[in-house]
Amino acid sequence: MIASTLLLALIDKICVIVVVAYLITRTSRFSEVLDGKLTPKNQTALVLIFGAFSVFGTVSGVEIFGVIANVRDLGPMIGGLVGGPLVGLGAGLIGGGYRYLLGGFTGLPCSIATILAGVFGGVVYILNRRKFVGVGGAVIFSVFVETFHMLLVLLISDPYSEAVMVVQETGIPMIASNSIGMLIFAFMISNLIKERKTALERDRYFRELEKKKLELNIAREIQQSFLPETVPSLKGFDLAAVNHPAEEVGGDFYDFIPISEDEMGLVIADVSGKSVPAALFMVLSRAMIRASAAGNSTASEVAKNANDLITADAKSGMFVTLFYAILDLEARTLRYVNAGHNPPLVLNGETGDLTLLKARGIAMGVVEKAEMEEREIELDEGDVVVFYTDGVTEAVDERFNQFGIERLVEITRKNSHLPAADLVEKITDEVLAFSKGAPQFDDITLMVLKGEKPG
Amino acid sequence: MKLDNKSSGDVKIVLLAGRLDAQSSEGLKGDIEGLIGDGCRKIVANFDRVEYISSSGLRVLLASLKQLRKIDGDLKLACLKPYVRETFEIAGFTQLFEIYDREDEAIAEFGKLG
Numbered sequence: 001m002i003a004s005t006l007l008l009a010l011i012d013k014i015c016v017i018v019v020v021a022y023l024i025t026r027t028s029r030f031s032e033v034l035d036g037k038l039t040p041k042n043q044t045a046l047v048l049i050f051g052a053f054s055v056f057g058t059v060s061g062v063e064i065f066g067v068i069a070n071v072r073d074l075g076p077m078i079g080g081l082v083g084g085p086l087v088g089l090g091a092g093l094i095g096g097g098y099r100y101l102l103g104g105f106t107g108l109p110c111s112i113a114t115i116l117a118g119v120f121g122g123v124v125y126i127l128n129r130r131k132f133v134g135v136g137g138a139v140i141f142s143v144f145v146e147t148f149h150m151l152l153v154l155l156i157s158d159p160y161s162e163a164v165m166v167v168q169e170t171g172i173p174m175i176a177s178n179s180i181g182m183l184i185f186a187f188m189i190s191n192l193i194k195e196r197k198t199a200l201e202r203d204r205y206f207r208e209l210e211k212k213k214l215e216l217n218i219a220r221e222i223q224q225s226f227l228p229e230t231v232p233s234l235k236g237f238d239l240a241a242v243n244h245p246a247e248e249v250g251g252d253f254y255d256f257i258p259i260s261e262d263e264m265g266l267v268i269a270d271v272s273g274k275s276v277p278a279a280l281f282m283v284l285s286r287a288m289i290r291a292s293a294a295g296n297s298t299a300s301e302v303a304k305n306a307n308d309l310i311t312a313d314a315k316s317g318m319f320v321t322l323f324y325a326i327l328d329l330e331a332r333t334l335r336y337v338n339a340g341h342n343p344p345l346v347l348n349g350e351t352g353d354l355t356l357l358k359a360r361g362i363a364m365g366v367v368e369k370a371e372m373e374e375r376e377i378e379l380d381e382g383d384v385v386v387f388y389t390d391g392v393t394e395a396v397d398e399r400f401n402q403f404g405i406e407r408l409v410e411i412t413r414k415n416s417h418l419p420a421a422d423l424v425e426k427i428t429d430e431v432l433a434f435s436k437g438a439p440q441f442d443d444i445t446l447m448v449l450k451g452e453k454p455g
Numbered sequence: 456m457k458l459d460n461k462s463s464g465d466v467k468i469v470l471l472a473g474r475l476d477a478q479s480s481e482g483l484k485g486d487i488e489g490l491i492g493d494g495c496r497k498i499v500a501n502f503d504r505v506e507y508i509s510s511s512g513l514r515v516l517l518a519s520l521k522q523l524r525k526i527d528g529d530l531k532l533a534c535l536k537p538y539v540r541e542t543f544e545i546a547g548f549t550q551l552f553e554i555y556d557r558e559d560e561a562i563a564e565f566g567k568l569g
Contacts, residue, residue: 248477272514274477317518321510321546340546362547366517370547390510400474402507441476442509 013177014184016060017071021185024049025192033083034193036130043083047090050079054095054114058102069173072099072110073117073149074181077142080121082132082189088118088125106166109156113149120145132193138186139179146175215276219249222279226286232256234264235329236454237379240420241268241447242428244391244440251278251320252389252443253286257293262330265293265302268387268447269322270341272363277318285310285320285364299326300374303337307364307372314365321363323387332379332454337372339364342390345409347416349382349451354409357385384416384423385449391442392427395435403434420448460490466497466565468558472504475512484515487530491519496528499561503534508542520552529553531561 024030029045053075061070072095080088095118096111124133124141133141150167157163223245231239241254251271259265267289271281285306292305303324310320323344325336340363343356360373379385388408395403408427415426424446431444461468467490475483490498500516502508520530533555535543543549555561 270510272510274511317514317516317521319514319517319546340548342545360547362550363513366547366551394507394509400507 013060013071014180017074017181017184020053020056021188024053025185025188030082031192031196033087034132034189034196038084043087043090046079046083046087047094050075050087050091050118051094054091055098058095058099069170069177071178071181072096073114073145074142074178074185076114076118077121077145077178077182078138078185078189080118080123081125081138081141081186083122084125084130085119085122088120088122089115090118092116092118105159105162106153106157109152110149112156113145113152116152117145117149120148132186132189135183135186135190138182138189142179142182143175146178149174216247216249219251219275219279220245222276223249223251223253223282226283227253228256232258232264234327236332236452237327237329238420238450238452239266239448240424242424242445244428244432244444246391246440246443248274248441249279250274250389250391250443251282252391252445253282254387254445254447255286255290257290259293259295259297259326262328263297264327264329266325266327266387266447266449267322268341268344268389268445269320270389270391270443270445271320272318281314281318281320281365284313285322289322289324293324297326298374299324299335299337300372303339303361303364303372304370307339307370308368310365311368311370319363319365323357325357327379327449332451333376334379334385334449335374335376337361337374339370339372340366342388342393344385344387345405345412346377346379347384347386347409347412349380349384349416352413379449379451381451381453382416383451384412386412386423386427387447387449388427389443389445391440391444392431392446394442395431395440395444396438397435398438400438403431407434420450423448423450460486463562464566465495466499466562467495468499468501468562470501470503473506475505475508475515477509477511480509480511480515483512484518487515487519491522491526491528496523496526497565498523498528498530499533499558499565500530501533501558502536502539503558505536505539508539510546513542513546513548516552517548529565531555531564533558533561 029042033042033046054072057070057072057074076088076092076095079091092115096114099114100107100111150171153163153167227243231241243252253269255267257265269285271278288309289306292302296302321341322339323341325334327334336357338359339361343358346355359375362370393403393405393408411427411430415423427446428444523530531553535554
């Protein structure tokens with residue numbers, strides 16, 4: 001009978017504590033305090049909340065074995081454990097002050113115990129490097145505090161014999177009810193801390209994702225804004241180009257540089273690296289090659305000069321592979337240098353022979369005073385030149401098979417009758433279809449030059 | 456994509472494998488920087504099991520080479536598969552790196568320098 005009364009009383013109390021604990025821990029002030037924002041406002045709010053809870057603990061005391069067991073100390077203890085000594089002290093003063101006003105021969109020790117419960121909670125908070133001590137620590141702490149409470153009653157209360165009786169009757173229920181109350185609170189608090197940590201990590205992850213997206217957009221905008229908007233129309237030649245940037249921009253570019261009335265500089269290049277650094281290096285390289293090409297009809301001089309300028313600025317191993325050619329519209333020749341770039345392919349319109357435009361050279365930005373060999377080919381009607389970056393030949397399918405130069409040659413052969421713009425589109429479509437389902441790792445950049453009827 | 460590190464005297468051998476693309480190159484960069492940080496000046500990169508190298512991979516190797524040569528060290532390459540070697544050739548990097556058919560040849564070359 002007695003046991004069931006005690007059990008019922010405890011369950012009754014626990015239900016109230018669960019509800020109160022839930023409401024308190026869900027307030028925004030409480031969350032802010034858990035994040036370490038101990039502003040005066042937040043501290044005051046916690047003092048009032050846990051002070052009121054302490055008063056409630058006194059009022060709602062349950063009569064067990066004829067004495068009142070209460071959870072008055074609970075509020076200040078929790079206040080101290082999550083909000084530091086000031087919050088603990090404040091809540092303790094409210095709860096303890098209220099108890100003192102009620103009087104009785106245990107009034108003084110009980111109110112002092114409540115105040116100290118808050119202060120001790122704050123000390124534990126500080127000792128635990130300003131963090132909540134966790135479920136186990138909080139429960140053990142409350143057992144100690146309630147034991148201390150009982151000792152104070154024994155020490156201070158007068159008469160001593162009655163104090164002994166009170167402690168005998170209420171000691172165990174007080175320790176038990178406060179510890180169970182603490183268990184509930186601490187459990188909710190540590191759950192809340194975990195939740196907030198997860199939410200913070202998620203937020204950080206999303207912020208980083210946003211940042212990366214923004215960077216990629218910036219890189220793409222830089223790259224796109226420095227690509228030619230239109231293709232020049234050339235007497236006796238058909239020219240087209242396209243750049244299909246990868247998700248993570250690779251810094252490819254192409255350029256057309258007018259050199260003289262009859263000469264047009266053609267550039268295709270691939271900057272090592274990705275995203276913003278690659279895009280910026282692309283802008284630098286493009287400017288250097290433009291500056292070097294103006295009015296200069298010797299491809300190798302242009303390349304050597306541009307290389308020296310780029311190398312002076314290239315840090316941390318950045319480099320650019322670049323193919324530069326001067327198309328002479330009158331002589332119908334292509335004078336070219338190859339600075340470490342994938343050799344463009346030339347299909348002879350008459351014989352169908354394939355030539356790769358190789359020449360001794362090295363990627364720009366690697367060594368100063370690099371040798372750049374200049375070569376020359378003639379372009380007749382029907383000849384097709386395909387300039388490309390490694391994003392074309394190194395595009396992979398889901399099994400990491402590469403598109404490869406053979407496929408590029410085959411498609412060019414089959415479609416060599418198409419106008420340059422259509423051929424560019426055809427090759428791009430084939431590359432994208434090949435790598436469908438696999439992520440596009442690199443920019444796809446293509447330029448096609450076709451010899452037409454001399455006019 | 457680093458498989459293993461081993462030593463032969465004061466020469467460190469970095470055994471690479473798989474695809475040296477933008478992502479795996481970052482790991483390689485960290486590994487080589489770590490070796491240099493530990494005082495290593497002579498590194499051989501064994502490409503025996505590397506199937507592909509992208510321009511990002513070339514960039515990491517170039518940065519390491521520049522860094523090592525600045526402090527009188529070197530990075531030598533060994534056992535390049537034809538396709539990987541071609542990538543080096545196209546970029547003109549065969550003029551820059553010392554490339555050997557066998558790992559022990561690269562190590563021996565370090566020995567000659569003393």
